[in-house]
Amino acid sequence: MKYVVVIGDGMADYPLEELDGKTPLQSARTPNMDYIASKGVSGMLKTVPDGMGPGSDVANLSIMGYNPKEYYTGRGPLEAPSIGAELKEGDVAFRCNFITERDGILEDFNAGHISTEESSQLIEALNHKFPGYGEFYLGTSYRHLFLFHEKSAADLVSTPPHDVVGEPVESNLLKPAETKNAEILNGIMHRSKEVLTNHPINQKRVQEGKNPANMIWLWGQGVKPEMPSFKEKYGLKGATITGVDLIKGLGVYTGLTNIYVPGATGYYDTDYCGKAEYALEALKTHDIVFVHVEAPDEAGHAGDLPEKMKAMERIDKRIIGKLLKKLPDFGEHAVAVLPDHPTPVHVKTHTMDPVPYAMFSTLAEADETEYYDEESAKKGSQGLIDGYRFMEHFIKYAGKS
Template sequence: MKYVVVIGDGMTDLPLKELDGKTPLQSAQTPNMDFIAKNGSSGLLKTVPEGMEPGSDVANLSIMGYNPKKYYTGRGPLEAASIGAELSDNDVGFRCNFITVDEGMLADFNAGHISTAEASQLIEALNKSFYRFGKFYLGTSYRHLFVLNNKDAASLNSTPPHDVVGEPIFEHLLKPEDHPFSIKLNELMQKSSDILTKHPVNKKRIDEGKKPANMIWLWGQGTKPQMPVFKDNYGLRGATITGVDLIKGIGTYLGLTNVHVPGATGYYDTDYCGKVTFALEALENHDLVFIHVEAPDEAGHAGDIQEKIMAIERIDLRILGKLLEELPSLGDFAIAILPDHPTPIDIRTHTSDPVPYAVYSPGCESDDTESYDEVAVEKSFKNSSKELMDGYQFLKFFIKYSSKKIQ
C-alpha cells in the first residue's frame, strides 16, 4: 500500500463578500478534490489543540501523527534541524525573519520575499557584528534561525510577525520586557536595523523599488524536542516534499526522508509538477509521502484572493490530478487532501478552527459528501455520526480507512 497526504497550507477560509459569500476553496475549480471527497470519506479535524497557537508547526506536527501537547517545544528548534543547526540541550532556537520596518511600523513580515542569495549576505553581516550574542543560520528567503546558548530564554513570550503587520514594532517585542534576555534580544533586534539598513544588499533593493530587509524579528523559540521515530510509531517508511524549512525540520526529527525538489520555493512560484514527480519517485522505496504546499497560506497572509484561488487550483490540477492518474500503476494506494489550518483572507493570519479532510482509496467506503470545501464537508459531517477528530489521530485513521476494502 502506498499513501500520499497532500497538505494545502492555510487553504481553508471564511466566506468573502468579494466572492458572493463563498470561500476561495468554494470558488476554485477543484474536480480532483471533489472526486476524492465524493468517492471517499471526509470529516473535520482539530489540528490545533486547545490553548496552543495556531501555527503551521503545531498543525503539521498533528497531521504527521504526533500530539503537539506532548512533543512540541517551539518552532525555532524544528527549523534548526532542517538547516543543519544541531542544538545542545542548553540551546534555544529562535525563528529569525527578515522584515521591513517603516517609521517604526512592521510593514512586511517577509521583506518582499527577499531571495536566499541576498539573505546569505545579510546573515554573514549579522554574524560578524553580533557574534557575542549568539549565532545566525541561513535558511530560505526570509526564514532563518538564531541560536542562543541559554535555555532560560525559552520562557520568553514572542509574537509571529505575520500577526502584527501594520502595527508598531515596540508594542510586540519580546516579553516580559524586564526579563534579562528580553532586554538583550530586543536590543539585538533594534541594533540589527543599523547593520542591515546600511548594507549594499538593501541599498540595491531600494534602488530597484523592492522592500528592504532592514530588521530581524525573533520569535517561535524553543529547545530541542525529543520525538519517537516515525517508522517505529507507524511501521512505514516516510518522506516529505516541501519548500519550507519548518516541515523539513519536523521530518528530520521524525526520521523521514526530506526529498529535495529544485523548484520548491515555499511561495506562489513553487514547482507543483516537480513535487509530484519527486513524490512518485520517492514512493518506489517509501510507503508514505507528505506533500506540503505553502502557496495558499502565503496568499492568505497577503490578503490576495485571486492568488489563493490559483494556488488551490494548481494543487488540484497539477498535484492531485497527476497523482490520481499515476498512483494506480503502483498498486494499492490511498490519498488524502487537507489544510493544516485556515488562513482567512480578511484577517491575514492563522486560526485554530477545525479543518476539512477527505481521504480516498479505491474499493473503500464513501459517504454522502458531494464536494470538497468547508461548507460541503461540514454539512456531511453534521449529518453523520462522526466525531471531531484530534489532528494527531488523523494518520492512524487514514491508514485504517484504507485497509478496509468493501467486499
C-alpha cells in the first residue's frame, strides 16, 4: 500500500459575498479533489488544539500524527534543522522575518517577498552588526532564523507578524518588555533598522518600487523538541515535499526524507508539476509522501482571492491530477487532501476553524459525499476528529477491504 497526503496550506475559507455565498473551495474548479471525495470519505479535522495558536507549525505537526500538546516547543526550533542551525542545550531558536516597517507601523510581514539571494546579503550584514548575541541563519525568501543562547528566552511572549499587519510595532514586541531577554531582543529588532534601511539591497528595492526589508521580527521561539520517528510511530517509511523550511524541519525531527524539488519556492510560482513528479519518484522507495503547497496560504495572507483560487486549481490539476493518473502503477494506494488551517482572504491570517479533509483508498468503500469543500465535508461520514489522530485514522481507513 502506498499513501500520499496533499496539504494545501491555508486552503479553507469562509463563504464570500463576491462568490455568491460560496467558499473559494466551493467555487474553484477542482475535479480531482472532488474525485477523492466522491470515491472516498470526508470529514472535518481539528488541527489546532484549544489554547494553542493556529500556526502552520502546530497544524502540520497534528497532520503528521503528533499531538502538539505533547511535542510542540515552538516554531523556530522546527525550522532550525532544515537551514543548518544546530540547537544545543540552552539554545532558543526564533523565527526571524524580514518585514517592512513604516512610521512605526508593521506594513508588510514578508517585505514584498524579498528573494533568498537578496536576503543572504542582509543576513550577513546582521551577523556582522550583532556578534555575541547569537547567530542569524539564512532560510528562504523572508523566512529566516535567529539562534539566541539563553534558555529562559523561550518563556517570552511573541506575536506572529502576519497577525498584526497595520498595527504599531511597539505594541507587539516581545513581552514582558521589562525582562532582560526582552530588552536585548527588542533592542536588536529596533537596531536592525540601522543596518537594513541604508543597505544597498534595500536602496535598490525602494528605487524599484518594492517594499524594503528594513527591519527584522523575532517570534515563534522555542527549544529543541524530542519526538519518536514516523517509522517508529506508524511503521511507514515517509518523505516530505515542500518549499518551506518548517515542513522540512518537521521532516528532520520525525525521520522523514526531505525530497528537494528545484522549483519549489514556497510561493505562487512554485513548481506544482515538479512536486507531483518527485512525489511519484519518492514512492518507489517510500511508503508515504507528504506533499505540501504554501501558495494558497500566501494568497490568503495577501487577501488575494483570484490568486488563492488559482493556487487551489493548480494543486488540483498539476499535483493531484498527475498523482491519480500514475498511482495505479503502484498497486493498492490511498490519497488524502486537506489544508492545515484556514487562511481566509478577508481575515488575512490563520483561524482556529476545523478544516475539511477527504481520503480515498483502493481498498475502502465511499460515503455519499460528492464534492471536496467545507460544507460537504461537514456532512461527511467521518465527522469531526482531533488533528493528531488523522494519520492513524487515514492508515486504518486505507487498509479496509
